[in-house]
Amino acid sequence: MPHTIQPIMRALVAVLVCVGLTFTASAQGSGTTTKKKSSTKTTKTQTSKKQKTSAATSAKSEGTAPAAQAEKLDLGKQPGPLEATTFSFPAFEEFTTESGLHVFVIENHEQPTVNINLIVRGGEALDAKGKEGAISMAVDMLSKGTATRTAQQIAETMDGLGASISGNVGAEASTITASTLKKHIDVVMTVLADQLLNPSFPAEELEKLREQYLANVASQRSEADELAQALARKVIYGMDHPMARRQSEGSVKSITVDDVKSAYGRVFMPNNASIAFVGDVTVKEVKNWLKKHLLTWKSGATPVVEMPPMTVSPQGVYFIPRKGSVQSAVIITSKAPPVTDPKFDAASILAAYIGGGFGSRLFATLRETYSWTYSPFGFVTRGKMGNRFAVGAEVRTPVTDSAIHVIVREVAQIVAEGPNEEDLLRQVANTAGQYKIAFENAGTVASLLQNAWQQGRPLDDVKNQISRIELVGVTDVQEAAAKYMGLFDLRMVVVGDPAVRSMLEQFGTINEFTLDIEPVTGSEFEPVPLTIAELVDKYANAMGGRAALEAVTSDKMTGTVELTVQGQKMSGSYVQTQQGNTKLYTSLDLAMMKQASWFDGTTAWFSIGGSKPGVAPDDQREQLRADAVIFPALRLAAPERNAQIKGRRGGLIYVDVTSPSGRAERYGFDAETYLLTRVEYDETTPNGPLTVVTTYGDYSDVAGVKMANTITMANPIYTLTVKGTHLVNQAIDDATFRPAE
Numbered sequence: 001m002p003h004t005i006q007p008i009m010r011a012l013v014a015v016l017v018c019v020g021l022t023f024t025a026s027a028q029g030s031g032t033t034t035k036k037k038s039s040t041k042t043t044k045t046q047t048s049k050k051q052k053t054s055a056a057t058s059a060k061s062e063g064t065a066p067a068a069q070a071e072k073l074d075l076g077k078q079p080g081p082l083e084a085t086t087f088s089f090p091a092f093e094e095f096t097t098e099s100g101l102h103v104f105v106i107e108n109h110e111q112p113t114v115n116i117n118l119i120v121r122g123g124e125a126l127d128a129k130g131k132e133g134a135i136s137m138a139v140d141m142l143s144k145g146t147a148t149r150t151a152q153q154i155a156e157t158m159d160g161l162g163a164s165i166s167g168n169v170g171a172e173a174s175t176i177t178a179s180t181l182k183k184h185i186d187v188v189m190t191v192l193a194d195q196l197l198n199p200s201f202p203a204e205e206l207e208k209l210r211e212q213y214l215a216n217v218a219s220q221r222s223e224a225d226e227l228a229q230a231l232a233r234k235v236i237y238g239m240d241h242p243m244a245r246r247q248s249e250g251s252v253k254s255i256t257v258d259d260v261k262s263a264y265g266r267v268f269m270p271n272n273a274s275i276a277f278v279g280d281v282t283v284k285e286v287k288n289w290l291k292k293h294l295l296t297w298k299s300g301a302t303p304v305v306e307m308p309p310m311t312v313s314p315q316g317v318y319f320i321p322r323k324g325s326v327q328s329a330v331i332i333t334s335k336a337p338p339v340t341d342p343k344f345d346a347a348s349i350l351a352a353y354i355g356g357g358f359g360s361r362l363f364a365t366l367r368e369t370y371s372w373t374y375s376p377f378g379f380v381t382r383g384k385m386g387n388r389f390a391v392g393a394e395v396r397t398p399v400t401d402s403a404i405h406v407i408v409r410e411v412a413q414i415v416a417e418g419p420n421e422e423d424l425l426r427q428v429a430n431t432a433g434q435y436k437i438a439f440e441n442a443g444t445v446a447s448l449l450q451n452a453w454q455q456g457r458p459l460d461d462v463k464n465q466i467s468r469i470e471l472v473g474v475t476d477v478q479e480a481a482a483k484y485m486g487l488f489d490l491r492m493v494v495v496g497d498p499a500v501r502s503m504l505e506q507f508g509t510i511n512e513f514t515l516d517i518e519p520v521t522g523s524e525f526e527p528v529p530l531t532i533a534e535l536v537d538k539y540a541n542a543m544g545g546r547a548a549l550e551a552v553t554s555d556k557m558t559g560t561v562e563l564t565v566q567g568q569k570m571s572g573s574y575v576q577t578q579q580g581n582t583k584l585y586t587s588l589d590l591a592m593m594k595q596a597s598w599f600d601g602t603t604a605w606f607s608i609g610g611s612k613p614g615v616a617p618d619d620q621r622e623q624l625r626a627d628a629v630i631f632p633a634l635r636l637a638a639p640e641r642n643a644q645i646k647g648r649r650g651g652l653i654y655v656d657v658t659s660p661s662g663r664a665e666r667y668g669f670d671a672e673t674y675l676l677t678r679v680e681y682d683e684t685t686p687n688g689p690l691t692v693v694t695t696y697g698d699y700s701d702v703a704g705v706k707m708a709n710t711i712t713m714a715n716p717i718y719t720l721t722v723k724g725t726h727l728v729n730q731a732i733d734d735a736t737f738r739p740a741e
Contacts, residue, residue: 087436089463090445093283097290100271100299104449105286106278108442114185114279115443116178116192119450122267122303123170125242133213133247134255137206138264139167139174144205147198151205154191163188165195171243172383173454174267182280185289193293196268201260213252221515224495225394227320228329230517232493235318236333236388238311239519243383248516271299274453276446310335310386313491314682315716316509316691320517321498328400328496329392332407334489336380336387339455345468346476347380347389347484353419353427353477354378354410355391360427361410362393370406372399384455389485397496401503404492409568411485418478432469487717488685506564508715509680509691525647525654532645533637535653538674540634544705549631552705552728554579559709559724563590565717574722583737584628599624600737613739619661626660633667633676652678675699675706683715690715703728 093105127134143165144151158164163180165188176196180188220226233244277286312335336351337344355362355378362376376393391411395403419427438444448462492507494500504510512520530538540546554577561574572590577583582601588594596607597616604616604624616624629635636643636657646654652668659665659681668678677696682689692715696708707726712719 087439087466090439090442092445092449094449094459095283095287097270097294099294099297100269101290101294101297102274102453103286103290104274104276104446105281105283106276106442106446107281108278109280112182112280114180114182114277114281115446116188117276117278117443117446117450118176118192118196118273119275119454120174120267120269120273121172121454122272122305123172123174124245125171125307126266126303126305127242127245127263129240129245130251131255131259132245132251134259134263135174135267136169136247137209137213137255138201138260138268139169139176140209141201141205141260141264142167142176142195142199144209145200145202146194147200149191149194151202154195157187157191161187165192172385173451186292189289189293193297196294197297199264201257201264203257206255206257206260210252210255213247214249217247217249217252224322224325224327224329227322227515227517228331228392228493228495229390231318231320231495231513232331232333232388232390232491234517235313235491235493236310236335237386238308239313241308241310243307243310243386246517265300266303269300269302270294270297272302274450276450278442278446305385307385313511314509314689314691315488315491316511317492317494317504317507317716318511318513319493319501319504320495320513320515321501322495322515323498325495325497326397327394328397328403328494328500329394330400330403330407331390331392331493332404332411333388333390333392333491333493334485336389336484338386339382339384340457343476343480343483344380344387345465346472346480347387349424349428349431349469349472350414350419350477350480350485351378351380351389351391352431353424354414355393356427357430359423359430361423362391362407365406365410366393366395366403370399370402372396372403382451392493397500400494400496400500401506404494404507408487408490411481411490412487414478414481415486418474418481421474424472424474424477428469428472432466435466435469488690490716492716505693505695506712506714506719509693525649528645528648528653530645530653532643532655535645535655535669535674536634536637539669539676542674542706543631544701546634548704549634552630552703554728554730554732555630555707556727556730556732557707557722557724558727559722561588561590561720561722563593564719564721574724577732577736578628578630579732579737581629582625583734584624585736596739597624598737598739599628600734601625601628603738605739607739623659623661623663636667690717698723702726 090106094103096102122135124132124135143154146154149157154165161180161184163178163184165176165178168175168177176192178188178192220230230244230246233246234241237244275290277289336347341347352360354360355376357363360376360378362378366373366376372395373393376391378389378391380389381387391407393403393407448465449459452459452462492504494504501510501512514520528535537546540549543549556575556577558575559573561572563570563572570590570593572588572593574589575585575587577585580601584599585597587596594607594610596613598605598613599621604621605613606616606620607613626632635641636655640660641657643655643657646656646666648654648671651671653671653674655667655669657665657667663681665679665681667676668680669675670677675696678693680691680693683692684690692713694711694713696711698710699706699708702725705728707728709725710721710723712721714720
């Protein structure tokens, strides 16, 4: 009985992998904003053609003579778009100094100002484990004193000029920016050069800075969205991956002056840097300033970055309980291509289409249709060595699970059918338009050029970015969704009130973390003063007594079944028959989806979708042999099961056990009644392991023994619930356990 519906679910996994997305898409639309579905797949050429046609139509209407326009003016009609203009990438100059410093110059003589942006290859990902925050502190410490200036003198000099110098550190790069009127450029460059070449890293300033960092760490622990994003990085990159590490109280307290000096020395050298001058400048002036102020900046051995591969955590829910939360921070996240990948533009548009702004799918559903959130989001990170998708929102606690269903359903619809063509065209036009507007700012141009330099991309990637975006079509976005955001690729991250946990069990195994983003380990289990044999005896007594259980020779369960896939439901019937602990038959009928399995004690068969039954392979046959046992928990004390009591947690006593087929399983017994209420294990699928959680409830007495009348199997892909009744010790024809010839 405890593994009752496992055989049919293994077959169901295979079917859902093949047809589950189609089912989800065909059921899409209930309770959501209506989408216009494209009848054909749009290619790049088709998308581009449609955009050009739209532009041509607009140009034709704009070509009407002024007098004629005045005659036809309709104040009740919304004006159309202006004629499209040709985009030209802003002019810039680049060169490299003898010391290896890469230089960009972007002239803009409208105002007498100069902005300087220095970027070095190396950010937080280069911090040593346990020293997270060292490079950030090194950058902040550059303004805290040099060999000739104190922190106060630097601040007074900048304030007196109305100028500024500041720093920022990302995962893969660190930046120093300066802004000044051109007439003060020599003073600002003198101070900037002094910071770069002669930092003193005074210990007293480090202690002041340490207090600020500790306050920031404490603040982040109170922000649900920050906690969720930090955990999502660990889930996708790897729990100990450099790109997922974060500052902690321990790491900040451990950083010494020597750690800061070492971090500075690893990355700050001219041949590891790019500097951009933007504003009222010329190339000649820039060369003179560099020669005057940075000529003595010595080159060195650039850091070798050997980033480990991304290691995505197993499927399941990654949960941080946060008492008192009135909202849940929900993130559905997955792996994404590096920015150097040719498919990255499609991935970026995909994220924006799902949750990037007022025209996105999540705004149409989570916000406008259901009013569950104010600002859903969708983005893809832009790293050189690997990225992640993140879509989600902060939603009211009572609708946490409903919001997850909606988000996953939106993603699944894109995977199955592709995005709506008209909506995608608007998103593409909006994204391209935002870039065009951004390029009017010379500082943005410099930033994009330097990012390309830092990531080792050709500058043509930046110059041609708008034209590439405008060519992204339905097929491109659907392919990106299918490759990176399929059902087996998604991971769920939730930060919310502890009461939310029960809502999340339908999505699979819950992996709990602390507010410090540390996994809740086995040490959280309370010890249980029982042996395995004693626990099995208590279970047997709770079920009606060992003698009564061993007297059960057959069990037939019949009832209704409900399958939920991304919020969509299918109903049908279910039958399972077990006899003599050696024979098994299961049948599930969901109208459009039928499965059946037979095991006669020697041979096993499977039928999917009503097809002719086929003989099951050896591994499935042996698993069916184990599933034929009516009360497998009675056998936990057998030496070959290698059962160990893990401990008590959340009202359950957990036992780790090895199944007869060699699979690791975890049983959960009610700590008060000793009834079995939970079994979890990893099911092998073509797409990798799938964690399945089976729960048992609604026990009733049947012929002197207790039987569970409600059985639910849940995982991140689907939830299946069987509600039925049992007949025990009935005569069953042996033909039941073999397919009809």
